[in-house]
Amino acid sequence: MNTYHGDDSVELTILMPCLNEAETLEVCVRKALGFIERSGIAGEVVISDNGSTDGSQSIATRLGARVVDAPQRGYGAALIAGIEAARGTYIIMGDADDSYDFVNLDGYVERLRGGADLVMGNRFKGGIEPGAMPPLHKYLGNPVLSGIGQLFFRPGIGDFHCGLRGFNRRRITELELQTTGMEFASEMVVKASLARYRVEEVPTTLKKDGRSRPPHLRSWHDGWRHLRFLLLFSPRWLFIYPGLVAFLIGAIAVGALAIGPIQVGGVGFDVTTMVYATALCAIGYQALMFAWLTKLYATQEGFLPASPRYRAVAASWTQERGLLVGLAIFLLGILIGIVQVVRWGNLDFGPLEAGQVLRIAVPSALGIMLGFQTILMSFFAGVLTIPRRETRPEAIIEN
Numbered sequence: 001m002n003t004y005h006g007d008d009s010v011e012l013t014i015l016m017p018c019l020n021e022a023e024t025l026e027v028c029v030r031k032a033l034g035f036i037e038r039s040g041i042a043g044e045v046v047i048s049d050n051g052s053t054d055g056s057q058s059i060a061t062r063l064g065a066r067v068v069d070a071p072q073r074g075y076g077a078a079l080i081a082g083i084e085a086a087r088g089t090y091i092i093m094g095d096a097d098d099s100y101d102f103v104n105l106d107g108y109v110e111r112l113r114g115g116a117d118l119v120m121g122n123r124f125k126g127g128i129e130p131g132a133m134p135p136l137h138k139y140l141g142n143p144v145l146s147g148i149g150q151l152f153f154r155p156g157i158g159d160f161h162c163g164l165r166g167f168n169r170r171r172i173t174e175l176e177l178q179t180t181g182m183e184f185a186s187e188m189v190v191k192a193s194l195a196r197y198r199v200e201e202v203p204t205t206l207k208k209d210g211r212s213r214p215p216h217l218r219s220w221h222d223g224w225r226h227l228r229f230l231l232l233f234s235p236r237w238l239f240i241y242p243g244l245v246a247f248l249i250g251a252i253a254v255g256a257l258a259i260g261p262i263q264v265g266g267v268g269f270d271v272t273t274m275v276y277a278t279a280l281c282a283i284g285y286q287a288l289m290f291a292w293l294t295k296l297y298a299t300q301e302g303f304l305p306a307s308p309r310y311r312a313v314a315a316s317w318t319q320e321r322g323l324l325v326g327l328a329i330f331l332l333g334i335l336i337g338i339v340q341v342v343r344w345g346n347l348d349f350g351p352l353e354a355g356q357v358l359r360i361a362v363p364s365a366l367g368i369m370l371g372f373q374t375i376l377m378s379f380f381a382g383v384l385t386i387p388r389r390e391t392r393p394e395a396i397i398e399n
Helices: 022-039 056-063 073-084 104-111 135-153 169-173 184-192 220-232 237-259 271-301 306-317 317-346 354-384
Strands: 012-018 043-049 065-069 091-092 118-124 166-170 199-203 262-264 267-269
Touching: 012 073, 022 043, 022 056, 022 184, 043 056, 056 065, 056 199, 065 073, 073 091, 073 184, 091 104, 091 169, 104 118, 104 166, 104 199, 118 184, 135 184, 135 220, 135 237, 166 169, 166 184, 184 199, 184 220, 220 237, 237 271, 237 354, 267 317, 271 306, 271 354, 317 354
Parallel strands: 012 043, 012 091, 043 065, 118 199
Antiparallel strands: 091 166, 118 166, 262 267
16 A cells, blocks of 8 residues: 555545445445535545445535545445545545445544544444345344454454444555455454554444345355455464364374373274374474464565564574474384394394384384475575565655
């Protein structure tokens, strides 16, 4: 997102993304302008048009709104263009389908003036009119995604995907939001939470939109995109926690079964279980390495903030140390294999009992695999951390 310095004479921009909203745009603009007049705030209404062909642009201009062209298609792209063009210190954004309450924005303005960086509406506290939200969204999609977002990022809000939200323009611009689709709504909350921004919420209402056509939202498709985004921005929940559990269970099982078979109640566990535990251990270890590489790449590219603890670990875990650790694990696996070959030689390389062979061969193979994976991961981490020349933007937009 380009840097923009705004206009000190405008305190509030009410921003609406628009794609063929001629049926409802007029009522939304009138409500927004009415709020600005009633509250006495120095404000403007900006319509970020995403390529409308139904005359939405002329409707907005006739009513006194400012129209911004957003040539790149997508919900996020339209909002990014609108934010860049906004003149207000604060921005309140909402859809132009007449489902959101542009008349009662006092709570948003009050929280923003009080120092909040992002103010989210909560439709479940403010009220959802019958038919305004499909049952799938109301009882499954929104509660589940909001719960996952709260668990992963702790923003302290109950409606993670409310489209009516206000924010400090300068602070949100500093987050350098990138997504051009529906994920933009999640990216804003996620990055604000990770940056330890002050995030608050106010009750708001939702009513059935006034359009005769179906909404642009596709329930399962867009729901999956939001979930995928939340997972990608939380390596701990996607990689670390599942990987750590799998690695520990697999490693403990392999270590215990290397000593001998185990009987739990009436169930016996032996070398067959040991083979599958090895696979579980290797999968978990690989997930942990993916977590490290993902975090390394994301912090290098500015997608995720780097905490002081992470910086300390990254500084101490050098490529050379990783190579040495990987080499040590690899050689340990080789050594176990050599011991087994020596024992076989003492038996004149005759037939061996299969269970005893696997009890030694499986840990040897596991050590060789984990050591080699560690070596490769260390080399790849070294590639990601090669110092590069910083590039500067060619131009800064100033109006």
